[in-house]
Amino acid sequence: MKHRTRTALALAGCVAVLAACSTEDPNASGGGGGGGGEGDVETGNGVTDDTITVGMLTDLSGPFAAGAAIQVTQTQAYYDQVNEDGGICGRDVEVQVQDHGYDPQRAVTLYRSMAPEVVALQQVLGGPTSAAVLPLAEADGLYLGGHGWAGVALQYENAQIPGTTYAIESANAIDYLVDELGLSEGAKVGVVYFVGDYGSDSLAGAQYAAGERGLEVVPQEITPRDTDLSAQASALQQAGVSAVILGAAPGQLASLAGVLAAQGLDVPIIGNTPTFGPSLLETPAGPALEQNFYTVTSIAPYSLDEPGVQAARELYEAAAPDGELGWEVPLATAQAELLSAALEGACEAGDLTPEGVVAAMRETSDLDTEGLYATPLDYTEVTEPPTRTVYVSRASADAEGGLEVLGTFEGPSAQSYTVG
């Protein structure tokens, strides 16, 4: 027994020594070598003379594995290109990827081990996982991006939301129904949503906009486990809705569209960004989707004919010739461009430390993404979304990635919605 205790103590000692080394090392080399790299740039965690390390905490084994893998591929391809073109601040950008499997506990553990080695987190994918990591990253003054569009993230100074919030997407959806699809005052709109920071945010925006525009919301709460929405669809039909807004995932969209069509309820269905996947068009619900489905997204759909999106497509098709197509491709490029802009800004300001990157991100105003987003982005105000404009698209089997863009849109209630 005594022997075992001694071994354990010795092991613990070794671990402590190793840990001490690993936290001191980057500081030592960064602090000492910073002056030699590029001008007089101050550096900290994750930056050496020749490399900048950024982290991705993503879901490679959980429910969002496939979409997450597209984003990892595209992010890697983006930085490979950046490095070929001379890197950022005279250094190559290296991406460290870890898999949290959509488990908040694991995300926190991985964050703890990754934080001292990176200058910024390119992505923490997932609602509950990013919610767990955001406060920690804020305390550490570490940049965090690619966490989805939940409105709650806007309160964090270190978080760079990749577009507008779900609430503003849904407020735009209501405005679009009234202004473009001719819904009249007093009409009812069903909102089918996942409870949580995604769907509930979507519901909040729809409810606000419905109040502004004189519509009535019929809410239907669901969970990711519900893949047969027959009962919900019957209830919506019974309530007499003239349109449906969906804050859920592709499985729920296919079921809802299919059942509504089977019931003969021919009304528009407008989805938030994560509701659509191109493979849905091959399911029995495909024709119903092409007939009635719209989506409101701040990120451009895959097929949009703008230089930024085109470049993203070319990069992706070279990196993954047989890869699945989807809005994740422009999104990953956009997220990498956002962080790159912050890194460049930090370099110019001579402060390439984690805090310097956050400060540079908050200086970002009027950032043009060549069509990846509908408008230039402004991150100077912490609680304000960087844009309130969305792309409105329709499902189409002829378009690459399954979505055909109708145009950009920013309605009055989306403009007046206050976050938080």
Next chain:
Amino acid sequence: MTYLLTQLANGLSYGLILGLIAVGFVIVFTSTGVLNFAHGSVLLAGAYLVAVLHDPIGFWAAAVVGIAGAALLAVLINAVLVRNLAEANPGTAAILMLGVDILLLTELTRRIGNRVLTIGSPWGADVFSFGGITLPMSRVIAAGLAIVVFALLWFLFARTGTGIAMRAAAADGDTASLMGIRLSRTGAAGWALAGALAAIAGIFLASFPAPGVAPTLAISAFAAIPAWVLGGFDSVVGAIVGGLIIGVVTALAVGYESELHFLGRGLGEVVPYAVMILVLLVRPSGLFGRKEAVRV
């Protein structure tokens, strides 16, 4: 009135599918004493086989392969893992099954990716209308098939040697063993049956109005757990009745949510468990459960 009938028909047809899954839980439990938490991923595996094979070999052949494949997978789990446990303790086996479930589910998730695989059934998105009630054709077929399957199960357990041996083994394994019944065989038969039933349920759970085979299908199987428990844990009839109760109550709770809004939103998610708890308060051994299971 039509609305009520539509929701009832929805609930009954869904309840029969839940019954298929719950019966699988019961058969595995009575034949080998295992709480089979890997049931959901066996179901997903069966449905996955049908989804990938229906294109090359046609739907019916794919369905046969899927059902046989799920049965074989279940038998293998029993033969390789459960029977080799040093201690036949229900707790250990349950945790082992949770582990198997995670492994199978991770692999299937990886294979499926972010695609929604269609099941390729000939009835597709057809709808059945009768007297103002509309119901997806797949649900009507599922309900009919489930009733046939339950009748066959009754025949198996009441009239065939294998079925009677399985019942004897379930009632008292030691005595049955002394009478010359080989528990390894009745166990394997039980797991095979459960796997096949799960695959049948999986095919219909992945048919319209659901979008197709996606990893969440494995979680849908857990909706049958309240049905299994309130039916009495070890009763096949209880599992079927439990499935029907849970199906109907869920459909009504969702359908009349706007009238029940004082209970909050998202009622459909909670109601199965609330009903289960209510039933257990009145009848601690479930609706059809054996009293002995509680006294021990």
